Amino acid sequence: MPQDSRSIYGGQAVIEGVMFAGKHVNVTAVRRKNDEIVFYEVPRTSKLWVQRLKKIPLLRGVVGIVESSAKGSQHLNFSMEAYAEDEAGEQKEGSNAEQATGAKEEKKSSGWSLSMLVGVAVAGVLSFIFGKLIFTAAPAAIEELLFAGVFDNKVGHNLLEGLIKIILLLAYLYFISMTPIIKRLFQYHGAEHKVISAYEAGEELTVKNVQKYSRLHYRCGSSFIVFTVIVGVIVYSLPFFTWDTIWERIYIRILLLPLVLGISYEVLRWTNALRETPVLRFLGFPGLWLQLLTTKEPQDDQVAVSIASFSRMRELDQQMNRS
Template identity: 40%
Template sequence: MGNFTYGGQAVIEGVMMRGPDEMAIAVRRPDASIVVQRQPIASWLNASWLMKTPILRGTGALIDALVLGIKALSFSASQQGEDEEEQLSSTEIAVTIAIAMLAGAFLFIVVPTSAAHLVRAWVPNLFLQNLLEGIVRIGVFFAYILLMARMPEIQRVFQYHGAEHKVIHAHEAGVELTVDNAQRYTTEHPRCGTSFLLFVMVLKILVFSLLPDAALAMKVLFRLALVPLVAGISYELIKLSGKYPAMGLVRLFILPGLWLQRLTTREPDDQQVEVAIHALQAVRR
């Protein structure tokens, strides 16, 4: 585990960090105290062939991120109210993930594919149809982020997102994990999930352009079937860019994702960085 790449996620007034065997969620409670909860990570996911096979492990990582993310959000939300024991059950987590996946499929598969299909009479070229579909998909993605960013509560989450990145940078630089040291680093990180999603959006344009013309329902089914492949390729690209972020070509490749993170991260205050440090220290070896 010496080369384990730590990562995390911003939650409600806190940060979740994922370690080799467990995750830790650090949350600032309304009374200003910091509470940290550690939870084991499903052993089958770490040991399974799914997480050891290139391309396929991207699907496993996506499942892992969804499950851990919902659990972390559930815990962080429970710390902001009076009933601290009220957290989602396994069934409720499964239902939440299913709803999230259906909503994502509708927004980023059904809507763009339908829009491009409706204008095929005016855009008969199949490649141009697929290009238009990709433009609509990226437009929906940006609109979603911009709308979310207008919410005050999300602004706070974006600050914790920036705190998570700063602390990961400090850890990877090998410096002591203090608030002052972490604050010296940028809020952008090449392995961020925001960059991963942008990779997915762009790769969909390339992969979907290879598909034949078909009825709308078949187009949607084809695209849904290819999502694991696109996610897998994107995952490998993110891992590669995280290993060699300073290389010239790699730097150019990851720049759009870093620019996009300016929308999904904000400069955190010292207290938010302190929370992120607590989360990483709880799982760091």
């Protein structure tokens, strides 16, 4: 095992690439249309008060989410710009070729304009913040409107609300996973998990070795989403939080959202720490099941990009450790 094998690394899939967050630097590797792998490297810097908050249980989860969303947007934008440049280049080459040959057939495009790509990037950056608000309010409103008189106690209503959340989440993930660009994004998500798992197992990071590992990982953001649903049902069922109207119900859930996120983050850390413990390891299974939708089996060239990103991040981290 490497000397620093206990280091915990995370990352995210981007368009045609993977970003890994190291101790000192975040690195994204993206494969261009010409098969060249390009890198985007950003030093990790946090203000002292942010570093202190990230050491406090409950608070560290919320702070980490906000920070990762802000910094992740840089890497997502980098990958989107590279993708847009490649698409624009292909269209230009195709247009020139058609003019030279006098071809009458209309050139087929990928269907992704620059404005659409920017829309995907913005959605990726802001989806967690705004998505959680909608994902919190909408199921509560649906349950209140459709099933107001079904149960005499709020626990039953909260359980039904949680079920509605799960159904909406699964439906959303299923339908977006059918689009080609999201399918490839989910493949890179799987490649990211495989590289981290291989590293944590002490394997040499080759494509053949990495492909042996599962595309599922306990410490994934997909698992975190599942835990927010489960934790939400428990927190909303506490006797301190009651409501008389639909607006009070929605207001309470939005008000408690930071608490739910903070607890869910701690649960995620706990289940990851217990993943090798008999019986208790099953606590992380709901999150792993959701990853069956949010990850896909990657191709060898996608795994190679993930390895390149991780290796470059580790190389820069070690250089900074020595300096």
